[in-house]
Every structure is written in structure tokens, then in C-alpha cells.
Amino acid sequence: MDFMCCGKLPRADAPPAARGVSFLSVVVVVIGLVAPMADPGHAATLDEAAERYRSYLIRDVDRTVTSVRKLRVSVAANDLAGAKQAWIDARIGWERSEVFTSGFVPDLDKDIDAWPDGLMGFHAIEAKLFGADGTGVASEVDGLLLSLSALSMTVRDIRLTPQGLLNGIARLAYEVGESKVDGGESRVSGTSIDDMRNNLDGIELAYRTIFASAIEAADPEDAAQVGHKIDELKAMLGSRDIRRLDPEKLSAISEELVLTLQNAAPRIELERPTLEESTTQ
Amino acid sequence: MTLRHLRRSAPLRSRRWLKAFQNQTAMLRRGLWTAALGLLFAVPLHNAGSFPLSGDQTILPPGTELNEESLDRPREVFRSEAIGGAKSYLVNLGDMAFNSASLMGDPARRAGMSCGTCHVNGVGNGKLYVPGMSTRPGNFDTTGPLFNPKAHNSARDPVRIPSLRGARFLAPYGNDGRISSLRDFVRNVIVNEFAGPEPSPAILDALVAYIEDIDFLPNLNLASGGHLTARSSAAEQRGEALFFKPFPHDPQLSCAACHIPTAAFVDHKQHTVGSGGLFKTPTLINANFNAPYFHDGRYDTYDQVVAHFDRVFELGLSAQDRSDLVAYLGAVGGGLQPYERDGVTVQLKEINDFASVFAIAIPGHDAAVIALAVQTVGHELRELVEQFPDRKDTTVQGGSEERLGARKALKDLVLVVRRIGVAASAGNFDEAAAEYQNYRKLAAPPLPTVLKIAERWSLFNPAIHDSHFAGLRQLLTTAGRLPR
Numbered sequence: 059m060d061f062m063c064c065g066k067l068p069r070a071d072a073p074p075a076a077r078g079v080s081f082l083s084v085v086v087v088v089i090g091l092v093a094p095m096a097d098p099g100h101a102a103t104l105d106e107a108a109e110r111y112r113s114y115l116i117r118d119v120d121r122t123v124t125s126v127r128k129l130r131v132s133v134a135a136n137d138l139a140g141a142k143q144a145w146i147d148a149r150i151g152w153e154r155s156e157v158f159t160s161g162f163v164p165d166l167d168k169d170i171d172a173w174p175d176g177l178m179g180f181h182a183i184e185a186k187l188f189g190a191d192g193t194g195v196a197s198e199v200d201g202l203l204l205s206l207s208a209l210s211m212t213v214r215d216i217r218l219t220p221q222g223l224l225n226g227i228a229r230l231a232y233e234v235g236e237s238k239v240d241g242g243e244s245r246v247s248g249t250s251i252d253d254m255r256n257n258l259d260g261i262e263l264a265y266r267t268i269f270a271s272a273i274e275a276a277d278p279e280d281a282a283q284v285g286h287k288i289d290e291l292k293a294m295l296g297s298r299d300i301r302r303l304d305p306e307k308l309s310a311i312s313e314e315l316v317l318t319l320q321n322a323a324p325r326i327e328l329e330r331p332t333l334e335e336s337t338t339q
Numbered sequence: 340m341t342l343r344h345l346r347r348s349a350p351l352r353s354r355r356w357l358k359a360f361q362n363q364t365a366m367l368r369r370g371l372w373t374a375a376l377g378l379l380f381a382v383p384l385h386n387a388g389s390f391p392l393s394g395d396q397t398i399l400p401p402g403t404e405l406n407e408e409s410l411d412r413p414r415e416v417f418r419s420e421a422i423g424g425a426k427s428y429l430v431n432l433g434d435m436a437f438n439s440a441s442l443m444g445d446p447a448r449r450a451g452m453s454c455g456t457c458h459v460n461g462v463g464n465g466k467l468y469v470p471g472m473s474t475r476p477g478n479f480d481t482t483g484p485l486f487n488p489k490a491h492n493s494a495r496d497p498v499r500i501p502s503l504r505g506a507r508f509l510a511p512y513g514n515d516g517r518i519s520s521l522r523d524f525v526r527n528v529i530v531n532e533f534a535g536p537e538p539s540p541a542i543l544d545a546l547v548a549y550i551e552d553i554d555f556l557p558n559l560n561l562a563s564g565g566h567l568t569a570r571s572s573a574a575e576q577r578g579e580a581l582f583f584k585p586f587p588h589d590p591q592l593s594c595a596a597c598h599i600p601t602a603a604f605v606d607h608k609q610h611t612v613g614s615g616g617l618f619k620t621p622t623l624i625n626a627n628f629n630a631p632y633f634h635d636g637r638y639d640t641y642d643q644v645v646a647h648f649d650r651v652f653e654l655g656l657s658a659q660d661r662s663d664l665v666a667y668l669g670a671v672g673g674g675l676q677p678y679e680r681d682g683v684t685v686q687l688k689e690i691n692d693f694a695s696v697f698a699i700a701i702p703g704h705d706a707a708v709i710a711l712a713v714q715t716v717g718h719e720l721r722e723l724v725e726q727f728p729d730r731k732d733t734t735v736q737g738g739s740e741e742r743l744g745a746r747k748a749l750k751d752l753v754l755v756v757r758r759i760g761v762a763a764s765a766g767n768f769d770e771a772a773a774e775y776q777n778y779r780k781l782a783a784p785p786l787p788t789v790l791k792i793a794e795r796w797s798l799f800n801p802a803i804h805d806s807h808f809a810g811l812r813q814l815l816t817t818a819g820r821l822p823r
Binding site for chain 1: 441448450451712714717718723730731732733734743746747750751754757758761809810811813814815818819820
């Protein structure tokens, strides 16, 4: 991974390449900030890094809120194309923040991304917008906005534990490796591969911001391996065509990424990340 | 979250003998699978035929079901176990390979299709329907364009998907009996029909060992020599007499002349029976579970089959005769416990049987088999995880911690299996062996108990299953992907 500085935060709605460049700048800043922490005080430095991650998390969640507000405006104006684009935009920040949501706020996670009956959340809206080409989703959008607003509040003051975030990274990495033979999570809109790519962006953001430097100091091989696996996943997801994904390779790389994180965790004084956990962190 | 829990590819393989249009979830599954196949095959299928190919536009025809998400599955009787033994390494390896998409060429592999997708637990999947490749549920064009364009003959000539029960008695192979060796036939399916890479001799041997270990279901209606037992009904006995009766216009022929009761109801020959060519004599044993019938699966019922022979061979059967023959066929075609309920116990046993190949492959440094097992066992475990809905599933109430516990335990196993693969691929077979011991430890109690407790809130529970799929159906109906 090379680190070029441009001094910007990643734009959630930027194209992948642009996001990559912006992200690298984040990495530079973060690496610079956490580089001195390769010593015993892992816990304290990881806590500090988790706090730095909070700002990116807030930004992603708030961008999602902004996009859903645009979605509400588009729906009110019966602007189907605008509504669809706003929905797609809103998914970017949401999918990136799943590193955090599934473990820290499972109830909100469920409300926002409920499945499979489509009574609420993103997929209820997706079904009508993209499947039925209808904009009659005002109540669903209002409900989603309410949940996202609660999420926006929560991410500002909830305690972000490094262990919980490492668990979230590992869990999401495992999930990226799941078969998408059925079309994936957002099959009605045809944007499942974007979900996966945004998941991976979220994984990389959290990893680089919080853990990369500490793992690099503790075991450069593990750090290199994590970077390599992330890059491999990026390359796979770069095809932009879910039909072209090799399911065996995808699951293998995702699991190897999880294994590497599990190997590295004790070296930075954390527990091996678990792939399922209770609501308590 | 993914839609992974909406489908299970073989070998979580079973089918539910429900009338499809009476079952909303069945309709849903059809829609999903058509959508999935349409999604995956949209490019290669662009000229594959007239059936609409986009998953956005299609649902499968009545009766279709790609054996996914069903709660009952055909019971598999293994010869080795029936005689008091145990399945050999070869049989377990063959079973695993049979259910691995890795053997197939790219289109099938990406769709997660394996031998077991079409032959569910070794039984023909009468509900399989592949858009562009099937003309009705239960048949499949093996020379179509989808899986191997090199084998495409530009004709729509699908063939029935056969059962493999008792296959060791049923040579030659193929509906037209064109291949005498089961081994050659299996290779042909993999390499030519599904464009898979050339299988190794060891894998071919294992596949043959597995198929040859699949027995017929026991049938209490049949005595030695293939005759009906005394428990048979009067109608069945009258049907048996008709079965042996010479045809009026050709006394050398009778039903029994080709379907020889003393020889598993086959004669190992091809005949023309007015169905458009020469086709081999199919067995009648357990045939109640092998519909549709004839080489192309044109008939759904014995009534239709008997009517065909009556017409073509001018048998002059009365209505009573036809009814009696159908009764006889039903008696011969029966079998004990044809289906078993899918669930944690069945799935764990199968997965552990697959994983048992590690015990020989790892010390044997058999990297190819280890890699195949890692892929297949890991895939099966991942599929089993999704039988326990996660917290986002709004159709499941209760059992959250139990479901999470089951998911966690199974995911841990997935990772252990991957550790075996990583170690073996690095040539570290000692570490792979240690990880396999770890697998065995984790797969032992209390894991079965953890899963069994959570099963109540899993998709193995019919109520949860129906609730989940009703919810999904609701979503897809809203999306216009299924008819209201």
C-alpha cells in the first residue's frame, strides 16, 4: 500500500478510484499519528485511534443522512431518477459503516437494513423504487431517516472499543466472501457489488485508521498480509460485474483476511475477533 | 447482510413434494432461482432459446423447484452401510466431489451447481429447471449452449435427469445408453456437458465408488426375482399378470421382456418405443420417485406412460387393464422412507462425512483432495450458517442468542477448515493435521447440541421457514419480481 497525501477525507460519493486516492490521504494522516505507538501501551493508543475513526464514521453516517434527505425531496417531487440516485448514494456511507453498526447498534442495524420482508429500511425502499419504478415510499423514507438520525446521534458519543471494531472488521470481511449467486444484498437495484466494494472500503478505513500501525509494529508480516488480502479483494471487486465474481476465490480471500486478523489480534493485546457476538461489547 | 440465506446450493439438497402452485414459498424459490440463473447466465444465454432469460421477467413453470430450501430430501441408502459396514474414504470423497461446484466449468461453478444439484442425494431432481436449457421441470439439455458451447448442437433436445439409485446395475449409461462405462459417463458429464477441467483419476474413481454405493430403497412389495409379495393388492397382481402378457401384435414382446424383473427391471438394451429414437430400458424400481418419465421427461404419470404403450403397441387395454398396470407399476416403483426431514443432524453428519477425507488426505499429503475438501466443506458450513437467520431477519422472532451461538460456532468451523487449507497449501501438513484435530474437536459435542437448540428458530423449522419465505415473497412481489 502506498501512501500519497492530498489532505482530504474520503468522499463517500466519489467514484472508487477517487475514493481510493482520498482514502490514502487519510491513511497518511493516520499512520503519521499512530506511528509512535508501537510500544506496550497498545490499549491506550488503540483507544485513541478508535476515537479518530469516529470522525470518519460520523462523516459516513451523516452523508447517508444527507442522501436520504435528498431521497425524501426526490420522492416528494416524484423524481424517480433522482430518488434512485439518492438511494444509491445513501448506501455508500451505510455500507462503509457496517464495520460499526452490526456489533454496536444491532437494533438500529436491523431497522435500517431489515430483511427479508421489506417492511422498512433500505430494502423496502429499494423494492418499490427499483423493482416497481414507483416513488410511493414517503413513509418508508421517513422511517429510515428517523433511524439514521438516531444512528447519527449514537455514533457521536457511543464508546468505540477497539475489540468491537476489530470484530466488526472481521465479521464484514467474512460477509464479503459470501456467495452472491442469488444476486446479493441489493439485487433489486443491481448494486450488490457496490455494497461489497463499500463494505471493503469501510473495512480498509477502519483497519488503517485503528489497527494498521500497531499490527505493523507487532508483526510486519501480518500487516503485509492484511494489506495484500484487502488488495486482492479490491481487485476482484473491481470487475464491477457480480456475475464475474469467482465465489471460491472470494470466500478464500475473505476467510484468509479474517484468519490474518485473528492471528494478529493477540499481538496487539486484543482477543481474536469473533464473527458473531451478543449486543454487548 | 446478503441474500445467501435465500438459497442453498447442492448438497443441501432436497425437494419438497408439494404442489408448487399451492405453495407460495415454492413459487418464491422458483422466482429466486430463475432470477439467480438469469443473473448469472445472462451473457452466455443470450442466444440460448426462447425462454425469457432475465430474472426480472421470469418465474419458473409449474412444478419447478431447484431443490433449494426444501425441508424434505430424498433418502440416500448406501450399500456399504446397509450391509453393516461404513462408507469408505472413496465413497465419502466421491460424495463430496459429487456435491462440489469446483468440478464444473465456469458457468456452472459460478452458479454453485454441482452434480448434486441435478441428482439430489443421487436421485433425479424432477423439479430442476434451467432457463434456456429445460423445456419442462425435470429435464435438461446437455448439449445446450449454457455450460459448454463446444458441445452445443443447436437443437433443443433436453433429456430427463435420471436417478442414480442402483446405478451399478443399470449399464449402459445415458438415456440412449451410448456409454457402457459409468466412469466414462461421469467424465463425459463433467468435461463435455459442464465444461469442467479434466478430473483426476482419483476423483473419477471416487465418484464412481460413491454412485455405485447408492442402493435402491428397500421395497417390501417385491420378493426375490422381482415378483410381487403376498401383501400386494388384487389390482397389483392383475397388473403383474398383464406385465408378463405377450403383446397381441407381437407375441415375442411384453413389458417384462424388456423390464426383466429378475434383472432390476432392465435388459441393458436400447429399444424404439415410439418416442423418437432408440433409448435404453429404464429401471422401474423406485420409479415412483423418478418422474418425469421417458427419455425427455415428457410424461408426469404412470397413466400417461401406460397410455403411450397401449397406443403405440396397440395393446387394446381396457380401462381396468390400464388401472391395474398403473397399480403394478406403483407397487414396483415404491420404496421405504423415500424422504427424510432435513435438519441439523442430517446436515452435520453429511458435512462431517465430507470432512472425514481430511483424515487420509492430510497424512497422504494429497494437496488436490485437501483443496477440494476445504472448498466444499467450507461452502457447506457457510450454507448451514445461513439456516440460522441473523438479527436483521425481521421474519424471525425469538431465539436471537441461540441463533447467534449457532452461527458463531459454525463460522468458527469455517475458519478452521480454511486454516487447514492455508497450512496444506504451504506444505505444512503437520499444522494441517493439527487443525483437522481442532476441527474434530469443535465439531464434536457440544456443537450438535448448540445447533439442535437453535434449530427451533432456524429455517429447518417449517414455521420459521414459511415465515421467512413469505416475507421474502412479499418483498419480491412489491418489487414486481413475482406475480401478486
